[in-house]
Amino acid sequence: MRTPLPPDGLIEGISSDIDPFGDEFLRNPWPYLEELREIAPVVYFPMYHIWGVARHEEVTEVLRDFTTYSSAAGVGYTNMLRDKPWRVPSIILEADPPLHSKTRRIVSKVLTSSALAKLKTTFEERAFELVDQLLERGCFDAISDLAEEFPLAVFPDSVGLQPGSRQNLLRYGAMVFNGHGPRNHIFEEAMKDTDEVRDWVNAQCSREMLAPDGFGEQIYRSVDTGELTEEEAGLLVRSFLSAGVDTTVNALGFAVLDFARNPEQWAELRADPSLARDAFEEVVRLEAPVAAFFRTTTRPTEISGVSIPADAKLLVFFAGACRDPRRWDNPDSFEIHRHPVGHTGFGSGIHSCVGAMVARLEGEVLLGVLAKRVKRIELAGEPKVRLNNTLRGLKSLPVRIYADD
Ligand code: OVM
Numbered sequence: 001m002r003t004p005l006p007p008d009g010l011i012e013g014i015s016s017d018i019d020p021f022g023d024e025f026l027r028n029p030w031p032y033l034e035e036l037r038e039i040a041p042v043v044y045f046p047m048y049h050i051w052g053v054a055r056h057e058e059v060t061e062v063l064r065d066f067t068t069y070s071s072a073a074g075v076g077y078t079n080m081l082r083d084k085p086w087r088v089p090s091i092i093l094e095a096d097p098p099l100h101s102k103t104r105r106i107v108s109k110v111l112t113s114s115a116l117a118k119l120k121t122t123f124e125e126r127a128f129e130l131v132d133q134l135l136e137r138g139c140f141d142a143i144s145d146l147a148e149e150f151p152l153a154v155f156p157d158s159v160g161l162q163p164g165s166r167q168n169l170l171r172y173g174a175m176v177f178n179g180h181g182p183r184n185h186i187f188e189e190a191m192k193d194t195d196e197v198r199d200w201v202n203a204q205c206s207r208e209m210l211a212p213d214g215f216g217e218q219i220y221r222s223v224d225t226g227e228l229t230e231e232e233a234g235l236l237v238r239s240f241l242s243a244g245v246d247t248t249v250n251a252l253g254f255a256v257l258d259f260a261r262n263p264e265q266w267a268e269l270r271a272d273p274s275l276a277r278d279a280f281e282e283v284v285r286l287e288a289p290v291a292a293f294f295r296t297t298t299r300p301t302e303i304s305g306v307s308i309p310a311d312a313k314l315l316v317f318f319a320g321a322c323r324d325p326r327r328w329d330n331p332d333s334f335e336i337h338r339h340p341v342g343h344t345g346f347g348s349g350i351h352s353c354v355g356a357m358v359a360r361l362e363g364e365v366l367l368g369v370l371a372k373r374v375k376r377i378e379l380a381g382e383p384k385v386r387l388n389n390t391l392r393g394l395k396s397l398p399v400r401i402y403a404d405d
Pocket of ligand 1: 090091092093094176238239240242243290
């Protein structure tokens with residue numbers, strides 16, 4: 001069952017044949033996002049029968065109005081209330097208030113700044129170990145050997161996961177984020193061995209499996225107070241594992257690429273490594289590793305004069321807003337001094353990334369350590385894009401780094 005087609009008058013002048021899940025778009029979305037921003041404040045994609053917003057103003061407007069633009073039908077292409085999803089829905093991402101407000105509050109309490117301050121020393125130790133190893137090698141792949149290595153070395157331990165098999169987290173992340181797209185070849189490829197990986201992840205989320213004092217065990221304390229059921233706690237731990245790995249992997253990979261391409265920015269960071277946190281924020285704005293999520297309209301609505309029917313899927317291009325020239329000067333350039341307040345790389349509104357402080361800590365620590373140890377970052381080959389229906393990221397980034405003398 002589909003939403004009825006809008007009358008011609010509503011889609012005239014706002015339709016686009018751009019395929020936002022096509023290989024070309026996903027490989028390099030920027031020229032397409034520019035075109036989408038220029039067509040109209042809201043664009044209609046007849047090939048999917050979906051709407052989209054790619055300008056900063058409309059993206060933030062949609063994300064603010066969570067009653068009109070609901071997450072409960074899923075934030076992917078599939079309407080989960082109508083078609084059976086591949087996994088039990090997330091009770092934080094794919095939920096509206098009041099359920100979302102409750103789960104969000106519980107997760108936020110676990111991820112306080114004081115909790116994160118305690119992790120900083122451990123993150124730094126791991127970062128120094130890793131960077132010193134990489135300096136001995138000189139030449140390596142900044143995706144597999146750095147951007148994947150670092151989060152996998154620190155984040156699962158923070159959650160309290162059992163040791164071992166952590167590559168499964170990357171396979172699961174690929175399922176979660178590609179699963180938000182339509183059933184294209186990328187979706188099908190990611191979903192090849194769902195059962196094995198899904199069962200492994202679900203098993204890691206049970207209380208007995210989680211180390212004392214990790215984020216996971218702290219979520220389960222809300223079961224003891226009666227705020228969550230055991231099943232809900234398991235699902236929130238699953239959210240950590242779904243959202244916490246691939247996102248930071250991609251952001252850190254782009255951080256290396258952006259500095260390799262902008263040596264003058266690297267010189268500025270080296271001159272003052274305390275800029276590492278600002279630099280990471282600018283990477284998240286410039287690259288928008290989570291490129292877009294959907295919302296579903298709960299009533300007929302209008303955005304900047306364009307009508308959208310009820311029960312329509314609306315694609316919210318975080319990446320479009322992150323480089324909207326209406327909002328940013330020189331939106332395509334990487335400027336670590338920019339302070340990109342209001343960027344939508346972490347989303348916006350009630351669903352904005354609840355793990356942002358963990359991501360920022362990983363980014364700040366790794367970039368800070370690199371700035372202290374590494375004089376120069378050079379590309380040693382062509383970066384290769386990893387196609388993903390939701391995430392922007394690289395599958396390989398050959399680099400050479402040089403030690404500080
Ligand atoms: C979740 C979830 C999954 C993917 C992403 C995300 C970016 C959350 O399972 O709750 O946030």
